[in-house]
Amino acid sequence: MISGIGVSALLQVALPNAARPAVVAVGILYFAVVLGISIWAARRTNTARDFFVAGKGIGLIALTVASVSVSVSGFAFIGGPGFIYAVGLGAMYIVLPAAVTNVMGAWVLAKRMRLLGEARALITIPDAIGARYRSRGAQGLSAVAILVGIVGYMATNALAMGVVINSIFGVGLGWGIWIGMGVTLAYSASGGILAGIYNDVFQGTLMAVASVLVFLFVLNFGGGLGEISRTILAHDSTFLGPWGRLTPLAALSFFFVFSMGSLGQPQAVHKYYMLRDPLQLKWYPLLKTMGLVLVLLLYFSVGVGVKAFVLSGRLAPLASPDQATPALLLNVTPILLAALVFSGVAAATMSAANSFINIGAAIVTHDLPVAFGRRVKNELRWGRTVTVLIAIAAAITAQQSGTMVAFLGIFGWGLFASTLVPALAVGLNWQGATRTGAMASIATGLIITLALETAAYLKVFSFPAGVTASAVAMVASFLVFFIVSWLTRRSAPAELDPDVRLVMEL
Amino acid sequence: MTEPTPRESHALHNASGPAAAADTTRRAALVALFAGVAAIAVGYAAAFGARGTPLWAPWLLALGIPAALGAIMILGATRGGRGVGSLKIPFAFVILMLVIGFGAALALPATEGPLSRLWLGLPARAAIVIYGVGLLPIFVLPIAYALTFETQTLSAEDVERVRELARVNQVARDMPVAPPQTVRENAARKPSDEQIPE
Numbered sequence: 111m112i113s114g115i116g117v118s119a120l121l122q123v124a125l126p127n128a129a130r131p132a133v134v135a136v137g138i139l140y141f142a143v144v145l146g147i148s149i150w151a152a153r154r155t156n157t158a159r160d161f162f163v164a165g166k167g168i169g170l171i172a173l174t175v176a177s178v179s180v181s182v183s184g185f186a187f188i189g190g191p192g193f194i195y196a197v198g199l200g201a202m203y204i205v206l207p208a209a210v211t212n213v214m215g216a217w218v219l220a221k222r223m224r225l226l227g228e229a230r231a232l233i234t235i236p237d238a239i240g241a242r243y244r245s246r247g248a249q250g251l252s253a254v255a256i257l258v259g260i261v262g263y264m265a266t267n268a269l270a271m272g273v274v275i276n277s278i279f280g281v282g283l284g285w286g287i288w289i290g291m292g293v294t295l296a297y298s299a300s301g302g303i304l305a306g307i308y309n310d311v312f313q314g315t316l317m318a319v320a321s322v323l324v325f326l327f328v329l330n331f332g333g334g335l336g337e338i339s340r341t342i343l344a345h346d347s348t349f350l351g352p353w354g355r356l357t358p359l360a361a362l363s364f365f366f367v368f369s370m371g372s373l374g375q376p377q378a379v380h381k382y383y384m385l386r387d388p389l390q391l392k393w394y395p396l397l398k399t400m401g402l403v404l405v406l407l408l409y410f411s412v413g414v415g416v417k418a419f420v421l422s423g424r425l426a427p428l429a430s431p432d433q434a435t436p437a438l439l440l441n442v443t444p445i446l447l448a449a450l451v452f453s454g455v456a457a458a459t460m461s462a463a464n465s466f467i468n469i470g471a472a473i474v475t476h477d478l479p480v481a482f483g484r485r486v487k488n489e490l491r492w493g494r495t496v497t498v499l500i501a502i503a504a505a506i507t508a509q510q511s512g513t514m515v516a517f518l519g520i521f522g523w524g525l526f527a528s529t530l531v532p533a534l535a536v537g538l539n540w541q542g543a544t545r546t547g548a549m550a551s552i553a554t555g556l557i558i559t560l561a562l563e564t565a566a567y568l569k570v571f572s573f574p575a576g577v578t579a580s581a582v583a584m585v586a587s588f589l590v591f592f593i594v595s596w597l598t599r600r601s602a603p604a605e606l607d608p609d610v611r612l613v614m615e616l
Numbered sequence: 617m618t619e620p621t622p623r624e625s626h627a628l629h630n631a632s633g634p635a636a637a638a639d640t641t642r643r644a645a646l647v648a649l650f651a652g653v654a655a656i657a658v659g660y661a662a663a664f665g666a667r668g669t670p671l672w673a674p675w676l677l678a679l680g681i682p683a684a685l686g687a688i689m690i691l692g693a694t695r696g697g698r699g700v701g702s703l704k705i706p707f708a709f710v711i712l713m714l715v716i717g718f719g720a721a722l723a724l725p726a727t728e729g730p731l732s733r734l735w736l737g738l739p740a741r742a743a744i745v746i747y748g749v750g751l752l753p754i755f756v757l758p759i760a761y762a763l764t765f766e767t768q769t770l771s772a773e774d775v776e777r778v779r780e781l782a783r784v785n786q787v788a789r790d791m792p793v794a795p796p797q798t799v800r801e802n803a804a805r806k807p808s809d810e811q812i813p814e
Contacts, residue, residue, distance in 0.1 A: 199742050206750035210685060210710065213757040218692030221770050228775065229782045335737030340730065343739065347728040352721035352741040358674035359663060362718065366656060366681050370688070388775050392765040396758035403754065539691045540646060574663040582660060588653045592646075609781050615696030616774045 136449035137278040140316070140456065141293060147308045151301030158476075158489035159233065161302030161468075167386030168307055174394060176307045178401035179314030179458070180377045180465045183270075186409050187317075187455045192432035194413025198346075198354025203361040205409055207369035208402045213395035218373055220391050222538045223382040225613045233383065234469070235376050235534065236477040242537050243545040244605050250481025251552045253473045255529035256376055258556065260470040263522045264504035267463040272508060274456045277436075287508050294460045295501040298467045299494045306464040307384070313457030318404040320447070320454040325407035327443055328415035341418040349417060359576030367580050371527030373535040377465040408451075412438055463504075471496040521563040524580025528555030531584065532591035540595075541614060544602050547595030555587035641699035645691040652684030678718035686711035689757075693768060701768050706760035710753045717749035 155161055168176070186205075193201040226232050230241055235256065240249030271290025272283045281289065297305040332338040342349050353361045372378065385391060416434040419425035419442070428437055439448035475492040479485055486492045532555075533548035562579035565571040573579070595602070606614070659676035663669040686707055693700045693707075700707065721741055728739040735743035761769065 199746070202746060202750065206745070209750050209753040210689075210757060213761050214685065214689050214692070216761055217689050217769070225770075225775070225778045229778050229785075336734050339734055339737055339739065343728060343732060344730040347726075347730075347732075347739075350739050350742050351726055351728055352745045357669065358722055359659070359669050359677065362674055362677040362681060363660075366677065366684075369681070369685055373688075388770060389765075389772060391770060392762050395761050399754050399758050535688065536649070536691070539688075539694075540642070542646075574669060576669065577660050577663050581656075585653055585657045585660065588650075589657065592650050592653075609778070609785060612781055613778060616770070616778070 130445055130449075132445045133278055133449040133452055136446070136453050137275075137456070140453040143312055144293060144297065144309050144460070147312060148297030148301050148305045151297065151305035151308055155300070155302050155304055156490075158493060159231075160304060161490050161493050168384045169386055170390040170393060170397070172307060172311050173381060173385050174397040174401060175314040175318075176310035176461075177378055177381045177398055178405060179310035179317065179461045180381075181375075181398075181402060182317065182405050183267075183458050183462045186321075186406060187451060187458060188435050189432060190409040191412035191416065191434045192430070194354075194410070195417050195428070195434040196431035197356055198349035198417075199352065199414075200354030200356030200361045200364075201413065202354075202410065203356075203364035204368050205406050207365055207372065208399065208406060211369055211372040212398045212402065214369070215373060215378070216391060216395040218535050218539060219379055220382045220394065221388070221616070222613050223379065224385060224388045224391065225616065226610070227383040228388065229609045229613060234472045234477050235379055235530065236473065237480075238538070239530075239533055239548065240477075240480065241607070241610055242534075243543075243548050244607060245545045245549070246481050246483065248533065248545055248548050248552070249477055251549055251556075252530065252533065253477035253481060255525065255552055255556045257470060257473050257478075258560070259376075259522045259525040259529075260466050260473075260500075261507075262525075263466045264463065264470065264500060265507040266522075267459055267466065268501075268504040268508035270459045271456065271463065274452065274459060278452050278456065284509060287505050290456070290460060291463070291501050291505040291508075294463045294467070295498060298464050298501065299497045302493065302497075303384070303468050306461070306468055309464065310461045313454075313461045314401065314405070316450070316457050317454045318401060320450045321405045321408035323447055324438075324443065324451060325411040327447065328411040328438070331442065332415050332418055335414075338415055338418040341422050342414070345421045346417075357576045361576075363576050363578060363581050367524065367527065367578065367584065370531060371523060371580065371584060374527040374530030375523070376469050376526060376530070377462065379530075379534070380465075380469055408435075463501075467497050467500050467504075470500045474500075521559050521579065524563075524578070524583055525555065525559045527580060528559050528583035528587040530555075532588050536588075536591065538614060541606060541611070542595060542599055542602050543591070544595045544598045545605050546598045546601070547591050547593075550594040551587045551591035554590040555583050558583040558586050641694045642691060645687045645694065648683050648687035649691065652680040652682075652687060655680030656684065674722055675719075678722055679715065681718070682711045682714035685714070695768065698768075701764065703760060703764055703768055706756050709756055713748050713752055717745050720744045720748075 190201065190204070193204075223232075223238055226238055226241060230237075232238055232241060234253075236249040236253040239252045240246060242248075268287050268291050271294070272285075272287030275281065275286035275290045276283050279286070279289075297309055329335060329338075332341075339350060348355055356364075385394070412435050416425060416428070416438050419438075420427055425437060425441060428434060435451070439451055471493045474496045475486050475489050529552045532551045533543075537543040537548055559579055562571070562573075562582060566573065566579060573582075655676045659673045659680065662673040662676075690700055690703075690707055693703050721744065724741050726741070728741070732739045736747060737743075738746060
């Protein structure tokens with residue numbers, strides 16, 4: 111859920127050198143497990159379907175943990191706690207939607223996408239859009255939108271990996287980028303999504319364990335949440351107000367973008383195709399929500415806890431808010447716990463990168479050729495080739511200006527949300543939606559997001575407090591989708607195939 | 617049960633009884649979704665005014681967000697022949713929790729201080745938001761989803777209907793109605809190749 115802003119926020123962090131023997135040892139152990147899983151998965155990847163949607167599918171528990179893993183990035187461990195430290199509880203509006211987003215996704219998308227996969231052997235999100243509207247154009251346009259978002263995400267994830275690996279091993283940022291991307295590439299190209307999923311399971315478990323242990327440690331060290339709150343209230347009561355230091359509009363805007371926008375995040379939505387038995391969806395939202403809550407415990411506890419520890423003088427004042435987690439780990443917690451969290455951060459960035467590499471490869475080798483009425487002959491071979499190319503391009507881009515790379519990462523979440531939510535999430539549940547409406551909505555989201563983010567980046571334009579390009583683009587995309595579909599409503603019945611209609615009516 | 621033809625589906629939609637109820641639910645959900653998003657849009661637009669964000673703008677988001685989220689969930693949960701059934705209670709509860717949580721945060725006076733009474737470790741307004749908006753729905757929606765899954769979301773019969781239709785479509789695609797070379801090409805094609813007449 112918060113992978114979108116995660117990497118770009120992580121890039122702002124100058125992580126301290128954590129290369130202590132225990133941290134390095136746990137880091138090496140982590141990479142060894144990733145390697146072992148990848149070799150196992152590579153032996154089981156024989157077809158394009160294995161490569162892109164894990165062949166015959168994944169069991170419930172594995173898929174749930176993997177989905178939690180890709181929904182959270184390094185932001186939950188580093189940037190997020192720093193954000194709470196800086197603005198108080200207002201930063202919680204980024205993660206509060208987790209209470210509803212998973213079950214909302216299950217009702218709105220999971221069943222219909224999984225059944226569409228059953229009916230048509232679909233493997234990508236643009237596939238679903240193409241099938242829903244009987245439109246190669248809509249499939250191609252949504253593929254382009256996702257690809258644009260992935261370009262930004264991949265560069266920022268590569269840089270974030272470099273930052274974390276440099277912190278753990280002290281190898282320098284450039285080598286950190288190549289090592290991180292090299293390992294991710296090794297398992298992405300050899301074992302495809304299967305390697306990705308099982309590495310995600312390992313990485314997600316690592317994140318959850320690290321998060322729970324840090325949460326318990328902070329509560330114990332601070333004398334309980336009540337004591338922590340008392341310390342903060344004595345010095346800075348605004349921090350624990352319902353909006354923190356944000357304006358109500360800004361906090362609510364976060365809630366809107368990160369709740370509704372979750373329905374358009376391809377790294378999470380794509381997973382619906384992979385569940386082996388559609389009837390196992392029954393427990394998916396509950397398990398995923400519980401998993402997310404565990405992983406996000408660190409986000410809340412470190413942000414609030416470190417604030418109290420600094421105010422009470424138990425921790426030195428931070429050089430910058432983003433140092434909240436590193437300062438706690440390297441000065442207060444046992445070193446093994448610190449090692450676990452640093453590996454958890456590496457895991458978070460690698461799992462997100464792997465997921466985006468796989469989706470990007472599917473778009474280039476599958477969706478774009480289909481949009482032009484062609485089909486790649488050997489999708490598996492081309493999938494592996496494109497995977498390598500995307501990873502290398504991302505690593506090279508990540509070596510460029512940090513500001514530029516951070517900019518690329520900023521618009522990812524909003525771009526996916528504004529281009530995909532109306533056309534996919536509403537479109538799969540409303541037979542009155544039309545092809546023209548969907549394409550107009552995707553184009554609106556793409557153009558407005560890119561135009562506003564670029565204008566803001568170049569300082570040509572600035573938003574009022576609380577308003578973001580992502581939010582404006584998503585709202586505009588929704589309104590265009592409804593209005594254009596209504597204006598072209600006569601074409602709606604002809605745009606539904608019987609099997610798609612059945613899936614929409616069930 | 618057999619698969620309804622498109623015409624039958626349309627007839628179902630125009631019928632009275634459960635199908636009509638589902639249609640009404642869907643229509644209401646679409647209207648609520650549009651209204652919720654429109655309210656959020658007006659809230660944002662107001663922030664661009666020369667005098668800054670008016671006090672009422674956050675209220676539009678505080679009401680529009682629960683409306684939009686509730687509506688899209690209802691839209692997703694509505695089934696062809698029935699509305700949302702017993703799910704209307706958890707949906708109403710969660711929409712209400714969001715409205716109350718955001719509304720309380722906006723309306724209650726800021727009284728946080730060293731002597732504030734704490735609720736589960738947090739001052740009152742923060743506790744309402746963190747526990748009411750961020751935690752309570754977890755114990756309601758996913759459990760409601762699981763408990764109503766077979767009746768309201770997906771049953772083994774539903775899956776079998778889709779698989780049966782997929783088999784029928786596959787057979788239709790494999791029918792030798794074209795010259796041999798074209799038949800081989802057709803057999804090699806995936807269903808998704810055929811969706812697109814543009």
